[in-house]
Amino acid sequence: MNEILQYTVQGLAAGSFYALAALGLAIIFGVLGVVNFAHGACYMLGAFAAAVLMDLVGLNFWLALIVVPVLMFFFGVLLERLLVSRLTALDPLYNFLLTFGLSLLLVDLVKREYGVSGQPYTRPEILGGQLTLGALRLPTYQVFVLVFSLLVCLGVWLLMTRTRIGMIVRASTEKSELTRALGIDVNRWVTPVFGFGIALAGLAGVLAAPFRAITADMGSSFIIILFAVVVIGGLGSIVGAVVAGFLVGLVEAFGQAYAPTLSQIVIFVLMAVVILIRPAGLFGREENA
Amino acid sequence: MSTKRLAATAVVSASVLVLSACGSGGPGGGGGDFSDGKVVLAVLNDQSGVYKDLSGPNSVKAVEMAVADFQEKYGEEAVVDEIEVVAADHQNKPDIANTKAQELYDREGADIILDVPTSSAALAVATQAKEKKKLFIDIGAGTTELTNGQCNKYTFHWAYDTYQLAQTTGTAVTEGGGKEWQIIYPDYAFGQDMDKSFTRAVEEAGGTVGDHIATPFPNDNFTTFLTKAASAEPDVIGTMQAGGDLINLVKQYNEGGYAADGIELAVGLMFITDIHSLGVEAFEGVQFAEAWYWNHDDENRAWADRFLEETGTRPSFAHAANYSAALQYLEAVQAEGTDDADTIVGNFEGKEINDVFLKNGTIRAEDHRVIHDVYLAKVKSPDQVTEDWDYEEIVSTIPAEEAFMPLDQSACSMGG
Structure with a gap:
């Protein structure tokens, strides 16, 4: 019983990374119709930025949680303005190829500069050690990641459902033409939304820095799971991305515990089953699929 | 779109870099006992992926250091003037390693292939070595198969194994x-x-x-x-x-x-x-x-200092082992006066060696496992x-x- 609880928290903590990053992916897809293949690379950049800034200017973890996403936001804005926006009028495949190429480029640039063996990173003392709840003992950091991600997801959800900006973004996601017809400048929101999505990937990267190997390749296998997450959740669905993110984390943890060799396959089996039963994903609607 | 650009692309995409180490006295050396009139050492390893830092391009540097040391030691006495070092990236994939090994042996005229991390890739290269009757000294891979069930006359295992x-x-x-x-x-x-x-x-x-x-x-x-x-x-x-x-x-x-x-x-x-x-x-x-630590004794440290000068970083045991393997190969070539693979194998088998990497080293004749402290x-x-x-x-x-x-x-x- 104790172990099952432990696996659950571990699964949810792993799912936090997926949820945050998938959220960014889903928002970008929703508004721009762009499948951002460079999302894994942006996750990696987030972790690298945290490590490099700590090394260069002593930026601590708490500040990195704010500074790095802001930097990544501007990086996203730059990407959108310089590259992505030029291809949005064309077949989505073009942007898919562009972002795929970008991810290769970013990964290789990082390798060229920092090699492949990764960067050291020290997390704040306060997040070290373990929390004990009765017989249950959990690494403090995992609990922090879980709580923090939930708060961010909640914040994004509130932003999307309770504010005017969120309403415009959602409206332009769902009925772009109609929103335009109502006199709202949809294009104005495209660039910041892209930047926001990239910032979320960067944030996931910062959270990963103390807990995972910070290497140029860290995003490469991550992005594949991430696509499974957004497909399960429903492409473009914000709630779907978050729920599926945590779900995939759980499936992975229990897979690892009870069928270690199958643990990565289970995720894709889950994806296949979801597509078979609900082709648009758990929270997607047919027209978005 | 000049041929220059095309050539540059070809070089980059194949990740093959050819570095020639200049001999001292021009092409005077007797070509008769040397294939192509020169000795070619090839380093085949991971130049861009997960094993890049622990071996990779810096192992090429280590092999070049061995060539330079050899040339400095023998100068005019060297049996061969032209020694070339080439490198290729196998991306840790056995199929690529297989193709690259063929290319290196056949087209680049490699007399020996060094390093090859990743066991499956190493076994693929061992098979090529056996077929082409050319030398292969593995350093980066861990599998004991290289000197066990799949051992062959031309394959040696220099540094470590599982x-x-x-x-x-x-x-x-x-x-x-x-x-x-x-x-x-x-x-x-x-x-x-x-x-x-x-x-x-x-x-x-x-x-x-x-x-x-x-x-x-x-x-x-x-x-x-x-x-x-x-x-x-x-x-x-x-x-x-x-x-x-x-x-x-x-x-x-x-x-x-x-x-x-x-x-x-x-x-x-x-x-x-x-x-x-x-x-x-x-x-x-x-x-x-x-298998080796740079700061273990003065001899190691002196070599590590030179390596630091060349590369800006301290060596892993794989770097030192690549140096050692290249140097001992050249010593064997010098002793025998040829780069003929069978002759070098004969020179190697049972040989006892002490160098910067191998301490109390012996090349076992029976399975070509190189044992050392x-x-x-x-x-x-x-x-x-x-x-x-x-x-x-x-x-x-x-x-x-x-x-x-x-x-x-x-x-x-x-x-x-």
């Missing part, structure tokens, strides 16, 4: 009181091989291994595997992960606080580059097998570190005869 790693770490940790083990290993050839080797070594030393937990590869989340392993309350969790996966696992082991529960972490294969990337704090106290190392604590890369304390030396698989256990038969 048997030796287990014999060093598995035995030492078990004898040091870590009797009950749980093993976590990546589910591919190397990991499975390591799991078997460690299990044997631990059991021979009087310990027991509970679960053998196979994990996907690559993988960034080991928390559940660790919880599962720790739930059996073992003395030791042995991890056979390498590179980035190892770093993930160590970070998560530290966060889980298992050390405070008295569950020790033993690492199957680790390179100094791993410690460098994660920092000594993360690895403090971890014991592991080391290896070490049990322990990662220093941060306050013991006095300079960059000063991470290891050598706990004990394991004599060559004890460290490697005894011949009576080897299934090697040299067919030719």
